[in-house]
Structure formats: C-alpha cells, structure tokens
Amino acid sequence: MTRFVAGRIGVYTLIAVLLAFFTIPLLWLATAPFTSDPSYEVRLPDFTFENFQMIIEHPYALWSLVNSLVLSIGTAVLVVVLSALAAYALSRVRLPGRDALLYALLLLSSIITGTAAMVPLFQLAIELNLIDSHTGLILILSGGLLPAAIFMIKDFMDTTPKSYEESARVFGASPLQIVAHVVVPLVRPGLATIAVWTVANVWGNFLMPYLLLSDVDKQPAAVIMYTLYTEGGQANLKVLSTFGLLYSIPVVIMYLFVSKKYGFRFHGGIKR
C-alpha cells in the first residue's frame, strides 16, 4: 500500500514537473505583456496596457499580422483545393508507380521550402518577377506543403467507400459534381485538418518570407518579430512579449473553432 502511494506520488510529481516545464513559458506569455517592466521571470503583472499601446504605434507590427493572415489563408485555400483534387485522382485512378510518385514528391517537398533550395528559389523568384509579392510566396509555400497534404488527404479518400461515388455516378453526376457533393463532405474532417496544418505552418514560417519579401510593409509577423530589438541590440521584452501574445491568439482561436466545428464524427450510412 505504502509502495503504491509512494509510486503515485512519484508519478504525479513527475507530471507536475513536466507540466511546469510547458506551463511556465505560457504563463510568461500571459503575464509579461501586462507588466510594465517585464523580465525573463514570471511575475504577477501590474496590468498596464502600455505595451499594447507601443505595438499599436509600431509602424509594422499590426500590418504584419494582417500579412500573416493573407499569406496563411491564401496558402491554405490553394493547398486544400489542389490537394483535394490531386488526392482524389490519385486515390481513384490506378497509375503505374503511383505510390513511388507520392513518396518521391514527399521527399522532394522538404527540400523545396528548406534551406537547401534557398538560392535557386530566390533566383527563380527574381526571374519570374515574384520577389516581394505575396502571390509568389503563396505559390512557393503551397508547393512545399502540397505533397504532404496530398499524402494525408489521399489516406482519407482511400478509406471512404467507393459505392458512394458509384451511386452518384449511376444517378448521372459528373466527376466534379461527385467531388463537390459526395467526396468533399465525406473527407471534410481531413480537409479541415489540412487547412489548420497549412495555416499553422505558414504562420510560423520564417525563412521563406524573410528570403523573398524585402519590403517591410509586406513581411508577416514571424519576420517582424525578429526585428523587435531595443536600440541597444537587446531583445525588447515589452514589445516582444506583447507581440508574441497577439501572434499566438489567432492560431489558438483557429484550433478551437475547427475542433468544435469539424471534430471527427462518423455519420454512418454505409451498412457494414
């Protein structure tokens, strides 16, 4: 009995330590923006809004959040639409070497938006006149994310029974109608997952926008955060913490919204 209690105490202590490890930075993020003189420790804030005032007055900070939204939503829309169509085709059409193609794409995609392709991508963007353009960046980010997205969505499509589509086909639905009326609603949780994953990816991506957007007006939050220093070259914790909080809120809201709306549900309709 004592051993059991001791064991339990040990387990809970370990959990508490682990939790603290993750909670303390979050607590800091929650309190520091409201503190007039934040440091690296977690303190009870004195509830000042001075720091927010500074962010509002910052010439680029709020716009950078808008830029982040434009980039991530644009990329998400492109990735969801294209990956759904591609995955449907790959899931339903028998192509020789289909799986090899998918794996090759998956492998290469990590290179596209990785450090290795930095120089060629930059040159490509210059040649195509896509430097300093959100469109260009969205295209490149989509290219990097699409293979993994196709891979994930194809998995969803592979598990949906074909008889749904055949049924729609017999009623005369065209392939695009089948996708819109039947396939997309069936894999909606998967599409939502892809959308969230894409937004989170783009939201946190630093390298690509840093490389391809030199105009400060167009840079997203992840890049602007990098510039939040004091004149002395020290990290400006007041602005940094406040901006960090603002930067994380949209992503948190998105997760909550999507999990509430598209939480995984099974509807039935196929008798097994």
Added chain:
Amino acid sequence: MAAIELKGLTKVYPGGVKALDSLDLSIPDGEFFALLGPSGCGKTTLLRTIAGLETATGGNVVIGDRDVTGVQPGGRDIAMVFQDYALFPHMDVTENISYPLRIKKVAKAQRQAKAGEVGARLGLEQLMDRRPGQLSGGQQQRVALARVMATQAKAFLFDEPLSNLDARLRLEARTFLKKLQRELGVTTVFVTHDQAEALAMADRMAVMEAGHIRQIGTPSEVFQRPANTFVASFIGSTPMNLLDAVVRGDTLEVAGCEVPVPALAAGLLTDGEKIVYGVRPEYMTYTDEPADGSLSGEVIIVENLGASHLVTLEVAGVLVQAVVPEGREPALGDRGHAVPRGDRALAYRDGELVSA
C-alpha cells in the same frame, strides 16, 4: 420501362480473369429477374456491367431500344441500389432521396415534394429529417429504394438488396420488395447468392457459374428441372440427392436398389449406361414398410426443419435424404424406405439433364 438485352457480353479483368464469358440474356420489360450464383461466379460483375460501372470487354448491352454499351452509367437511364445502400451520410433522408433530381437540375421545391411523396409511399414520413446514421438497417434500405424510385429510371438494378438485413427482416423485405416491384412494374434485375431469395422473389432467374449462365427459367422450372448437376445441387434449401446409377432396362440400379427410370428420361437412356440419378428430398416419400422402387437403408440422422424432418438414410454406403412430415419421423437406427416420385426424379448424363 424497358427491356434489357445482353449480347455476347464478355468481361475480362486486367490480369486475364474472365468474369463474364460471352453471355446472352434477354430480360423483358417489367420483369423481376434474379441473377443467382455462388460468390465469384460473375453475377455482380454482370450487374455492374449493365449499370456501366464496369466496361464490357466485348458484346453489347441494350436497354430499351438503345445500345448503351459505351454509354456512361449516368446516361443509361437506370438506377441502382448498392449492397451497402451507399446513402450519403452527410445528407438527410429528403436530400438523399432527391439527390438524383438535384443532378437533373430539378427545382428545389419540386425535388422536396417528390422526395416527400416517394418517402411517404415507403412509410418514411417520420424520418425525412434524419441522417442515414440515425436509421435502422431496414429503414436505410427503404431510403435507398425511395432514392431509385425518385429517378423514374427505366430499369432498376439491386446488388444483394437483402444481404444486410437480419434474417427476420429479410423475409419481410422480400415480400415488400416483390410487392413494390409488381406495383411499379419497372424492369428489375437483382443479384443474390441466396437461392431461397431468388426462388421467392424472381419472375425468372439465371443461375451462374464461373462467368457462364448455367440455366435460365422461372423459379419452378429451375427448382423442378435443374438443367445440370451444378444447378441441381445449388438450388433448394435441402440439397438434391445426386446418386450414381446404372441403366438396367426399364429400371435404374441405384446403390444396390432398383428404381424406375425417371418419366422425363423415358426412352432416352441406353441399357448399361452410367448416369446420375437426381431426386429432391422433398419429392421422396418415406415409409417404414418395404415398398417397390424404393431406396432402403438405415436411418442415421434426423434433422428438424420445423414443420418437417430431414431424414438421412445410409443405403449401401451412399447417403440418401428424404423429407418426412412432422409426427412421422423415424427413430435413429430404424430401417427406412424412401420412394422417389417418378415424375420429379431426374437423370443426368455427363452433368446435363436428360430430357426430350
């Protein structure tokens, strides 16, 4: 309404599997037609080829007076109920039933009115707002039927329509389907692996084996005069007695006993010929007393079938089965005599029925 005509229909799957081998079949307008066979015999492939979900390798499919061999499923003016019903899980019953009309760009109000009308006919009024996941198996089946009825198609195709229902419901659904088909009068082809289902529901049926049709006929014809030993052993809830026999003049020598030559084969057999003698257990009369032309042996198994018993006799090492009415079943170990009905007994030469 339309007849369905198949001419030399062949389907070879990639890899060389011949699922259908030059099939000819014609199903007149308004008929309730069953495709029956063991799994893997090609019956579902045949149905899917009629639907256009599989493309024929050779031959023609004619629906009505139109050759639809190369036409997409949607253009064939047919409707299909799938084995799993394939109701769209994200649509409610109304939307499911009216989906074919949505494809045909019928206005929404009209669509819903039609769905309500068809749904009411099948007793679904209370369920129109439900999703398929909230329906029982029988209700799902009725929604699937309502959906094909809403299409006004010329022919209906049902793939194993009853196999997903439990045994009790299956019997009710059988009667219901037959009545519905009669009322609608739409040419209907259904696939089943259950011979009792095919016998009960179909106007005519085709028994298939390995991509070939082994017999086409009404349920009575197929039951009473199976054209070959495959059909004979496949049809019937109790398997037909198929016994090796030798022709001895006007009688047959079967398992050491003498029985008369079947009426159907009279005059068509040659003396000394080896044939297979077939008679259904239902067409055997069991007696305790020795009788002329009977198969006599020891009772080794008695199975209760409800209103009757299936008695298995061991006759000179061969098992012979007979159906005995309730109350008259023998005890194990009794010596019994089974007299075949001469007009129902059959003779098979090389697996094919001997008849004029």
